[in-house]
Amino acid sequence: MSRRPIIGITSYVEQARWGVWDFRASLIPYAYVEAVRAAGGRAVLLPPDSVDDDVLDAVDGLIVSGGVDVDPARYGAEPHPSTDAPQVDRDAGELLLIHGAFERDLPLLGVCRGAQLMAVARGGTLIQDLPLGVHREVLGVFNQHLVKPVGGLVARLLGDAEFKVNAHHHQAVDDPGALVVTARAEDGVVEAVEDPTKPFAVGVQWHPELLDDRRLFVALVEYSGSSIRDRG
Template sequence: MARRPLVGITCYVEQARWGVWDFRASLLPQVYVDSVTAAGGRALVLPPDSTDDAVLDALDALVVAGGVDVDPARYGAVPHPSTDAPQPERDAGELLLISGAFARDLPLLGVCRGAQLMAVARGGTLIQDLPSVVGHHDHREVLGVFSWHTVRAIPGSRVADALGDTDLKVNAHHHQAVDDPGELVVTARADDGTIEAVEDPALRFAVGVQWHPEMLDDRRLFTALIDAARLPRVL
Protein backbone atom coordinates (compact mmCIF):
# COMPACT_ATOMS: atom_id res chain seq x y z
CA MET A 1 0.00 0.00 0.00
CA ALA A 2 1.29 3.46 -0.94
CA ARG A 3 2.06 5.80 1.94
CA ARG A 4 -0.66 8.32 2.67
CA PRO A 5 0.48 11.90 2.03
CA LEU A 6 1.50 13.59 5.29
CA VAL A 7 -0.46 16.82 5.77
CA GLY A 8 0.56 19.36 8.39
CA ILE A 9 -2.28 21.41 9.92
CA THR A 10 -1.51 24.55 11.91
CA CYS A 11 -3.37 24.93 15.18
CA TYR A 12 -4.63 27.28 17.85
CA VAL A 13 -2.96 27.97 21.20
CA GLU A 14 -5.66 28.75 23.78
CA GLN A 15 -6.55 28.23 27.40
CA ALA A 16 -8.52 24.97 27.44
CA ARG A 17 -10.21 22.64 29.90
CA TRP A 18 -10.56 18.87 29.77
CA GLY A 19 -11.40 16.59 32.65
CA VAL A 20 -9.96 18.16 35.81
CA TRP A 21 -7.28 20.10 33.88
CA ASP A 22 -7.19 23.75 32.80
CA PHE A 23 -4.07 24.66 30.82
CA ARG A 24 -2.83 26.63 27.85
CA ALA A 25 -3.00 24.10 25.03
CA SER A 26 -2.22 23.57 21.37
CA LEU A 27 -5.57 22.53 19.94
CA LEU A 28 -7.46 22.06 16.71
CA PRO A 29 -11.06 21.17 15.85
CA GLN A 30 -11.15 17.47 14.99
CA VAL A 31 -13.00 18.22 11.74
CA TYR A 32 -9.71 19.36 10.15
CA VAL A 33 -8.10 16.00 10.91
CA ASP A 34 -11.22 14.14 9.78
CA SER A 35 -11.26 16.05 6.48
CA VAL A 36 -7.62 15.23 5.75
CA THR A 37 -8.13 11.57 6.69
CA ALA A 38 -11.30 11.24 4.59
CA ALA A 39 -9.43 12.70 1.61
CA GLY A 40 -6.70 10.06 1.90
CA GLY A 41 -4.06 11.92 3.89
CA ARG A 42 -2.41 11.50 7.29
CA ALA A 43 -2.75 14.57 9.53
CA LEU A 44 0.04 16.06 11.64
CA VAL A 45 -0.90 18.95 13.94
CA LEU A 46 1.65 21.81 13.96
CA PRO A 47 1.80 24.16 16.96
CA PRO A 48 3.19 27.67 16.36
CA ASP A 49 6.97 27.69 15.92
CA SER A 50 8.87 30.47 14.16
CA THR A 51 12.38 29.06 14.61
CA ASP A 52 12.54 27.62 11.08
CA ASP A 53 10.36 26.00 8.41
CA ALA A 54 12.33 22.74 8.14
CA VAL A 55 9.26 20.69 9.09
CA LEU A 56 7.93 21.40 5.60
CA ASP A 57 10.60 19.12 4.16
CA ALA A 58 8.89 16.19 5.89
CA LEU A 59 5.39 17.14 4.67
CA ASP A 60 3.50 16.46 1.46
CA ALA A 61 0.96 19.27 1.97
CA LEU A 62 -0.02 22.01 4.43
CA VAL A 63 -3.36 23.29 5.77
CA VAL A 64 -3.42 26.65 7.54
CA ALA A 65 -6.42 26.65 9.86
CA GLY A 66 -8.82 29.44 10.77
CA GLY A 67 -8.66 31.45 13.96
CA VAL A 68 -8.19 34.95 15.35
CA ASP A 69 -7.53 38.05 13.27
CA VAL A 70 -4.10 38.64 11.76
CA ASP A 71 -2.13 41.39 13.47
CA PRO A 72 -2.64 44.51 11.28
CA ALA A 73 1.01 45.41 11.80
CA ARG A 74 1.81 42.48 9.50
CA TYR A 75 0.35 44.45 6.57
CA GLY A 76 1.18 47.97 7.74
CA ALA A 77 -2.19 48.96 9.20
CA VAL A 78 -3.44 50.42 12.47
CA PRO A 79 -5.78 48.09 14.40
CA HIS A 80 -9.52 48.71 14.03
CA PRO A 81 -11.52 48.65 17.31
CA SER A 82 -13.19 45.39 16.20
CA THR A 83 -9.90 43.59 15.48
CA ASP A 84 -8.89 40.77 17.84
CA ALA A 85 -5.91 41.11 20.13
CA PRO A 86 -2.86 39.89 18.18
CA GLN A 87 -1.24 36.50 18.62
CA PRO A 88 2.32 37.25 17.45
CA GLU A 89 3.64 33.71 17.86
CA ARG A 90 0.93 32.20 15.70
CA ASP A 91 1.22 34.92 13.04
CA ALA A 92 4.99 34.49 12.84
CA GLY A 93 4.90 30.70 12.73
CA GLU A 94 2.19 30.46 10.12
CA LEU A 95 3.62 33.16 7.87
CA LEU A 96 6.95 31.32 7.96
CA LEU A 97 5.26 28.06 6.92
CA ILE A 98 3.19 29.73 4.19
CA SER A 99 6.23 31.43 2.68
CA GLY A 100 8.13 28.16 2.85
CA ALA A 101 5.27 26.28 1.19
CA PHE A 102 5.19 28.82 -1.65
CA ALA A 103 8.95 28.52 -2.11
CA ARG A 104 8.84 24.70 -2.14
CA ASP A 105 5.67 24.37 -4.27
CA LEU A 106 4.21 22.44 -1.35
CA PRO A 107 0.43 22.03 -1.84
CA LEU A 108 -1.29 24.51 0.45
CA LEU A 109 -4.88 25.10 1.57
CA GLY A 110 -5.66 28.18 3.65
CA VAL A 111 -8.95 28.29 5.55
CA CYS A 112 -10.49 31.68 6.51
CA ARG A 113 -7.63 33.25 8.51
CA GLY A 114 -5.33 30.96 6.50
CA ALA A 115 -6.48 32.53 3.23
CA GLN A 116 -5.93 36.00 4.66
CA LEU A 117 -2.41 35.06 5.79
CA MET A 118 -1.63 33.74 2.32
CA ALA A 119 -2.47 37.16 0.87
CA VAL A 120 -0.43 38.96 3.54
CA ALA A 121 2.53 36.66 2.87
CA ARG A 122 2.40 37.75 -0.77
CA GLY A 123 2.28 41.47 0.01
CA GLY A 124 -1.48 41.90 0.33
CA THR A 125 -3.71 43.67 2.84
CA LEU A 126 -6.94 42.93 4.70
CA ILE A 127 -10.27 44.61 5.38
CA GLN A 128 -10.44 44.74 9.17
CA ASP A 129 -14.16 45.49 9.54
CA LEU A 130 -16.08 43.97 6.64
CA PRO A 131 -19.60 45.11 7.72
CA SER A 132 -18.54 48.77 7.50
CA VAL A 133 -17.47 48.15 3.88
CA VAL A 134 -20.29 45.94 2.56
CA GLY A 135 -23.04 47.35 4.77
CA HIS A 136 -24.30 44.12 6.32
CA HIS A 137 -23.37 41.22 8.63
CA ASP A 138 -24.18 38.33 6.28
CA HIS A 139 -20.69 36.85 6.61
CA ARG A 140 -21.06 36.47 10.38
CA GLU A 141 -24.58 37.09 11.59
CA VAL A 142 -24.27 35.38 14.99
CA LEU A 143 -21.10 34.54 16.91
CA GLY A 144 -20.58 30.78 17.03
CA VAL A 145 -23.05 30.07 14.20
CA PHE A 146 -22.09 29.74 10.55
CA SER A 147 -23.82 31.97 8.02
CA TRP A 148 -24.53 30.79 4.47
CA HIS A 149 -24.19 32.74 1.24
CA THR A 150 -23.39 32.29 -2.42
CA VAL A 151 -19.91 32.53 -3.91
CA ARG A 152 -19.10 32.76 -7.59
CA ALA A 153 -15.82 31.11 -8.62
CA ILE A 154 -13.96 31.83 -11.83
CA PRO A 155 -14.27 28.98 -14.36
CA GLY A 156 -10.98 27.12 -14.73
CA SER A 157 -9.71 28.15 -11.30
CA ARG A 158 -8.49 25.53 -8.84
CA VAL A 159 -11.58 26.16 -6.68
CA ALA A 160 -14.03 25.74 -9.56
CA ASP A 161 -12.17 22.67 -10.85
CA ALA A 162 -12.16 21.05 -7.41
CA LEU A 163 -15.81 21.73 -6.64
CA GLY A 164 -17.17 21.15 -10.13
CA ASP A 165 -19.17 24.38 -10.23
CA THR A 166 -18.76 28.15 -10.28
CA ASP A 167 -21.81 29.07 -8.14
CA LEU A 168 -21.23 27.70 -4.65
CA LYS A 169 -23.18 27.84 -1.41
CA VAL A 170 -20.63 28.28 1.37
CA ASN A 171 -20.51 28.56 5.17
CA ALA A 172 -18.92 31.65 6.66
CA HIS A 173 -17.95 33.06 10.04
CA HIS A 174 -15.70 36.09 9.55
CA HIS A 175 -15.72 39.86 9.93
CA GLN A 176 -12.51 40.43 7.98
CA ALA A 177 -11.49 39.58 4.42
CA VAL A 178 -8.75 40.04 1.85
CA ASP A 179 -8.61 43.56 0.44
CA ASP A 180 -5.52 43.49 -1.80
CA PRO A 181 -4.45 39.91 -2.65
CA GLY A 182 -0.88 40.96 -3.34
CA GLU A 183 0.73 38.58 -5.82
CA LEU A 184 -2.13 36.08 -5.59
CA VAL A 185 -5.05 35.86 -8.01
CA VAL A 186 -8.65 36.37 -6.86
CA THR A 187 -10.68 33.37 -8.04
CA ALA A 188 -13.99 33.72 -6.19
CA ARG A 189 -16.16 36.53 -4.82
CA ALA A 190 -19.41 36.82 -2.89
CA ASP A 191 -22.34 38.72 -4.37
CA ASP A 192 -21.30 41.81 -2.37
CA GLY A 193 -17.82 41.73 -3.94
CA THR A 194 -16.01 40.23 -0.95
CA ILE A 195 -12.98 38.19 -1.99
CA GLU A 196 -13.74 34.54 -1.18
CA ALA A 197 -10.82 32.67 -2.76
CA VAL A 198 -7.23 33.43 -3.73
CA GLU A 199 -4.76 31.24 -5.58
CA ASP A 200 -1.31 31.03 -7.14
CA PRO A 201 -2.06 29.29 -10.45
CA ALA A 202 1.65 28.76 -11.14
CA LEU A 203 1.92 26.21 -8.31
CA ARG A 204 0.53 22.69 -7.95
CA PHE A 205 -2.09 23.78 -5.44
CA ALA A 206 -1.97 27.03 -3.46
CA VAL A 207 -5.56 27.95 -2.60
CA GLY A 208 -7.06 30.02 0.18
CA VAL A 209 -10.81 30.12 0.80
CA GLN A 210 -12.69 32.46 3.12
CA TRP A 211 -15.24 29.82 4.09
CA HIS A 212 -14.86 26.65 6.18
CA PRO A 213 -14.70 23.50 4.00
CA GLU A 214 -13.57 21.41 6.98
CA MET A 215 -17.09 21.81 8.45
CA LEU A 216 -18.80 20.42 5.34
CA ASP A 217 -19.52 16.85 4.28
CA ASP A 218 -18.07 17.84 0.89
CA ARG A 219 -14.35 16.96 1.10
CA ARG A 220 -13.43 17.83 -2.49
CA LEU A 221 -11.10 20.73 -1.66
CA PHE A 222 -9.16 18.45 0.68
CA THR A 223 -9.17 15.73 -1.98
CA ALA A 224 -7.75 18.23 -4.49
CA LEU A 225 -5.01 19.09 -1.97
CA ILE A 226 -4.12 15.41 -1.50
CA ASP A 227 -4.20 14.79 -5.26
CA ALA A 228 -1.79 17.70 -5.77
CA ALA A 229 0.51 16.28 -3.10
CA ARG A 230 0.96 13.21 -5.29
CA LEU A 231 2.01 15.27 -8.35
CA PRO A 232 5.59 16.24 -9.25
CA ARG A 233 6.67 19.64 -7.97
CA VAL A 234 6.62 22.61 -10.34
CA LEU A 235 9.58 24.40 -8.69
Protein backbone atom coordinates in the same frame (compact mmCIF):
# COMPACT_ATOMS: atom_id res chain seq x y z
CA MET B 1 2.14 5.02 -3.27
CA SER B 2 3.47 3.28 -0.17
CA ARG B 3 1.90 5.57 2.44
CA ARG B 4 -0.79 8.16 2.94
CA PRO B 5 0.28 11.76 2.24
CA ILE B 6 1.10 13.57 5.48
CA ILE B 7 -0.76 16.87 5.79
CA GLY B 8 0.44 19.37 8.38
CA ILE B 9 -2.30 21.51 9.95
CA THR B 10 -1.35 24.67 11.81
CA SER B 11 -2.94 24.79 15.24
CA TYR B 12 -4.38 27.24 17.71
CA VAL B 13 -2.82 27.86 21.12
CA GLU B 14 -5.64 28.46 23.59
CA GLN B 15 -6.56 27.88 27.21
CA ALA B 16 -8.42 24.57 27.25
CA ARG B 17 -10.07 22.30 29.83
CA TRP B 18 -10.45 18.52 29.83
CA GLY B 19 -11.24 16.39 32.85
CA VAL B 20 -9.62 18.02 35.88
CA TRP B 21 -7.01 19.87 33.77
CA ASP B 22 -6.93 23.49 32.64
CA PHE B 23 -3.88 24.36 30.52
CA ARG B 24 -2.77 26.27 27.47
CA ALA B 25 -3.01 23.75 24.67
CA SER B 26 -2.15 23.36 21.03
CA LEU B 27 -5.44 22.32 19.43
CA ILE B 28 -7.51 22.30 16.28
CA PRO B 29 -11.19 21.57 15.58
CA TYR B 30 -11.30 17.86 14.82
CA ALA B 31 -13.22 18.52 11.60
CA TYR B 32 -9.90 19.42 9.92
CA VAL B 33 -8.42 16.05 10.88
CA GLU B 34 -11.53 14.19 9.76
CA ALA B 35 -11.53 16.00 6.41
CA VAL B 36 -7.90 15.07 5.75
CA ARG B 37 -8.44 11.44 6.78
CA ALA B 38 -11.59 11.14 4.67
CA ALA B 39 -9.63 12.48 1.69
CA GLY B 40 -6.97 9.79 2.12
CA GLY B 41 -4.33 11.74 4.02
CA ARG B 42 -2.70 11.56 7.47
CA ALA B 43 -3.06 14.72 9.59
CA VAL B 44 -0.38 16.05 11.93
CA LEU B 45 -0.73 19.18 14.07
CA LEU B 46 1.84 21.96 13.79
CA PRO B 47 2.01 24.31 16.80
CA PRO B 48 3.33 27.86 16.28
CA ASP B 49 7.12 27.86 15.82
CA SER B 50 9.03 30.64 14.11
CA VAL B 51 12.56 29.23 14.48
CA ASP B 52 12.61 27.65 11.01
CA ASP B 53 10.39 25.96 8.42
CA ASP B 54 12.23 22.62 8.39
CA VAL B 55 9.07 20.75 9.38
CA LEU B 56 7.87 21.29 5.80
CA ASP B 57 10.50 18.77 4.69
CA ALA B 58 8.64 16.15 6.75
CA VAL B 59 5.12 16.77 5.40
CA ASP B 60 3.62 16.43 1.94
CA GLY B 61 1.06 19.20 2.15
CA LEU B 62 0.03 22.06 4.44
CA ILE B 63 -3.26 23.48 5.75
CA VAL B 64 -3.15 26.89 7.41
CA SER B 65 -6.21 26.88 9.63
CA GLY B 66 -8.67 29.54 10.74
CA GLY B 67 -8.54 31.54 13.94
CA VAL B 68 -8.03 35.06 15.28
CA ASP B 69 -7.41 38.16 13.18
CA VAL B 70 -4.03 38.70 11.56
CA ASP B 71 -1.98 41.49 13.16
CA PRO B 72 -2.58 44.59 10.96
CA ALA B 73 1.07 45.53 11.43
CA ARG B 74 1.85 42.60 9.12
CA TYR B 75 0.32 44.54 6.23
CA GLY B 76 1.17 48.07 7.35
CA ALA B 77 -2.17 49.08 8.84
CA GLU B 78 -3.36 50.44 12.16
CA PRO B 79 -5.74 48.13 14.06
CA HIS B 80 -9.47 48.71 13.79
CA PRO B 81 -11.26 48.83 17.19
CA SER B 82 -12.90 45.48 16.38
CA THR B 83 -9.65 43.70 15.46
CA ASP B 84 -8.52 40.91 17.79
CA ALA B 85 -5.43 41.31 19.94
CA PRO B 86 -2.58 39.91 17.84
CA GLN B 87 -1.16 36.44 18.39
CA VAL B 88 2.37 37.38 17.43
CA ASP B 89 3.86 33.89 17.69
CA ARG B 90 1.15 32.34 15.56
CA ASP B 91 1.39 35.02 12.86
CA ALA B 92 5.16 34.64 12.68
CA GLY B 93 5.11 30.85 12.60
CA GLU B 94 2.37 30.54 10.01
CA LEU B 95 3.83 33.19 7.71
CA LEU B 96 7.15 31.34 7.86
CA LEU B 97 5.40 28.13 6.81
CA ILE B 98 3.47 29.84 4.02
CA HIS B 99 6.64 31.34 2.58
CA GLY B 100 8.34 27.96 2.90
CA ALA B 101 5.47 26.19 1.15
CA PHE B 102 5.62 28.69 -1.71
CA GLU B 103 9.38 28.20 -2.04
CA ARG B 104 9.03 24.40 -2.09
CA ASP B 105 5.91 24.26 -4.31
CA LEU B 106 4.37 22.34 -1.39
CA PRO B 107 0.59 21.90 -1.79
CA LEU B 108 -1.06 24.55 0.38
CA LEU B 109 -4.65 25.14 1.48
CA GLY B 110 -5.50 28.24 3.53
CA VAL B 111 -8.81 28.28 5.43
CA CYS B 112 -10.39 31.60 6.49
CA ARG B 113 -7.54 33.28 8.41
CA GLY B 114 -5.20 31.01 6.42
CA ALA B 115 -6.40 32.51 3.13
CA GLN B 116 -5.93 36.00 4.55
CA LEU B 117 -2.38 35.15 5.66
CA MET B 118 -1.58 33.81 2.19
CA ALA B 119 -2.54 37.19 0.73
CA VAL B 120 -0.53 39.07 3.35
CA ALA B 121 2.49 36.85 2.62
CA ARG B 122 2.23 37.88 -1.03
CA GLY B 123 2.07 41.61 -0.26
CA GLY B 124 -1.70 41.98 0.09
CA THR B 125 -3.92 43.73 2.61
CA LEU B 126 -7.11 42.94 4.51
CA ILE B 127 -10.46 44.55 5.21
CA GLN B 128 -10.52 44.69 8.99
CA ASP B 129 -14.25 44.94 9.67
CA LEU B 130 -17.07 43.82 7.40
CA PRO B 131 -20.63 44.88 8.21
CA LEU B 132 -22.86 42.35 9.93
CA GLY B 133 -24.94 40.29 7.56
CA VAL B 134 -23.67 38.00 4.83
CA HIS B 135 -20.47 36.80 6.51
CA ARG B 136 -21.34 36.92 10.21
CA GLU B 137 -24.51 37.77 12.04
CA VAL B 138 -24.62 35.78 15.28
CA LEU B 139 -21.47 34.91 17.21
CA GLY B 140 -20.79 31.18 17.13
CA VAL B 141 -23.27 30.51 14.31
CA PHE B 142 -22.21 30.07 10.68
CA ASN B 143 -24.06 32.05 8.04
CA GLN B 144 -24.86 30.44 4.70
CA HIS B 145 -24.28 32.42 1.52
CA LEU B 146 -23.48 31.99 -2.16
CA VAL B 147 -20.02 32.04 -3.73
CA LYS B 148 -19.25 32.46 -7.41
CA PRO B 149 -15.98 30.98 -8.78
CA VAL B 150 -14.22 33.23 -11.29
CA GLY B 151 -11.51 30.89 -12.56
CA GLY B 152 -8.43 29.02 -11.39
CA LEU B 153 -8.34 25.74 -9.50
CA VAL B 154 -11.47 26.64 -7.55
CA ALA B 155 -13.54 26.69 -10.74
CA ARG B 156 -11.84 23.56 -12.08
CA LEU B 157 -12.43 21.64 -8.86
CA LEU B 158 -15.83 23.00 -7.80
CA GLY B 159 -17.34 24.15 -11.08
CA ASP B 160 -18.14 27.65 -12.29
CA ALA B 161 -21.73 27.81 -10.98
CA GLU B 162 -22.64 29.52 -7.72
CA PHE B 163 -22.63 27.28 -4.67
CA LYS B 164 -23.44 27.71 -0.99
CA VAL B 165 -20.77 27.95 1.71
CA ASN B 166 -20.61 28.63 5.43
CA ALA B 167 -19.18 31.84 6.88
CA HIS B 168 -18.23 33.33 10.23
CA HIS B 169 -15.70 36.14 9.81
CA HIS B 170 -15.53 39.91 10.00
CA GLN B 171 -12.31 40.33 7.99
CA ALA B 172 -11.46 39.45 4.41
CA VAL B 173 -8.86 39.92 1.70
CA ASP B 174 -8.85 43.43 0.26
CA ASP B 175 -5.80 43.57 -2.02
CA PRO B 176 -4.64 40.00 -2.82
CA GLY B 177 -1.09 41.13 -3.59
CA ALA B 178 0.56 38.73 -6.00
CA LEU B 179 -2.28 36.22 -5.64
CA VAL B 180 -5.27 35.98 -7.97
CA VAL B 181 -8.89 36.21 -6.82
CA THR B 182 -10.76 33.10 -7.96
CA ALA B 183 -14.11 33.40 -6.15
CA ARG B 184 -16.30 36.13 -4.70
CA ALA B 185 -19.35 36.24 -2.45
CA GLU B 186 -22.67 37.68 -3.55
CA ASP B 187 -21.67 41.05 -2.03
CA GLY B 188 -18.33 41.08 -3.89
CA VAL B 189 -16.14 40.08 -0.94
CA VAL B 190 -13.14 37.93 -1.91
CA GLU B 191 -13.84 34.26 -1.15
CA ALA B 192 -10.86 32.50 -2.76
CA VAL B 193 -7.30 33.41 -3.73
CA GLU B 194 -4.65 31.37 -5.52
CA ASP B 195 -1.05 31.53 -6.66
CA PRO B 196 -1.34 30.41 -10.29
CA THR B 197 2.42 29.85 -10.50
CA LYS B 198 2.20 26.97 -8.01
CA PRO B 199 0.77 23.48 -8.51
CA PHE B 200 -1.70 23.86 -5.61
CA ALA B 201 -1.82 27.04 -3.52
CA VAL B 202 -5.45 27.87 -2.72
CA GLY B 203 -6.96 29.95 0.06
CA VAL B 204 -10.71 29.99 0.76
CA GLN B 205 -12.58 32.29 3.11
CA TRP B 206 -15.18 29.69 4.07
CA HIS B 207 -14.72 26.54 6.21
CA PRO B 208 -14.75 23.52 3.86
CA GLU B 209 -13.85 21.18 6.72
CA LEU B 210 -17.38 21.71 8.07
CA LEU B 211 -19.13 21.00 4.77
CA ASP B 212 -20.02 17.65 3.22
CA ASP B 213 -18.16 18.63 0.03
CA ARG B 214 -14.61 17.26 0.43
CA ARG B 215 -13.29 18.10 -3.04
CA LEU B 216 -10.76 20.70 -1.87
CA PHE B 217 -9.29 18.24 0.63
CA VAL B 218 -9.26 15.42 -1.91
CA ALA B 219 -7.40 17.68 -4.33
CA LEU B 220 -4.93 18.75 -1.64
CA VAL B 221 -4.20 15.13 -0.73
CA GLU B 222 -3.89 14.11 -4.38
CA TYR B 223 -1.45 16.92 -5.14
CA SER B 224 0.45 16.01 -1.98
CA GLY B 225 0.65 12.41 -3.16
CA SER B 226 2.07 13.67 -6.44
CA SER B 227 4.75 15.55 -4.52
CA ILE B 228 5.75 12.26 -2.81
CA ARG B 229 6.16 10.59 -6.19
CA ASP B 230 8.10 13.56 -7.58
CA ARG B 231 10.55 13.33 -4.67
CA GLY B 232 11.03 9.66 -5.43
